[in-house]
Amino acid sequence: MPVIGERLLLTLWIGSLWTVGYLVVPMAFVSLGDVTLAATFAGKLFRIVMYLGVACGSILLITQFITRGRHLFQSWRAWLLLIMLIWLFLFG
16 A cells, blocks of 8 residues: 555544544533533444544555565554554453
């Protein structure tokens, strides 16, 4: 995968986490009068971001496998992607 595609996927993944976590959800709790409604809204947004993260992480790990082959886990990027995906599956 070209470097630009990898960076776009990483930007989409991490950018969505930052946007939802630090902008949208706090504004929902401030703007919406009901805390239960804001929490439900936040939960739905975090679920969408989780699915986006699983998709982006899987694509990135597959492309790392295609480019590196059996030397996949000699790269710190592959380990980091694997840890992030495991984290999503366990705590997402």
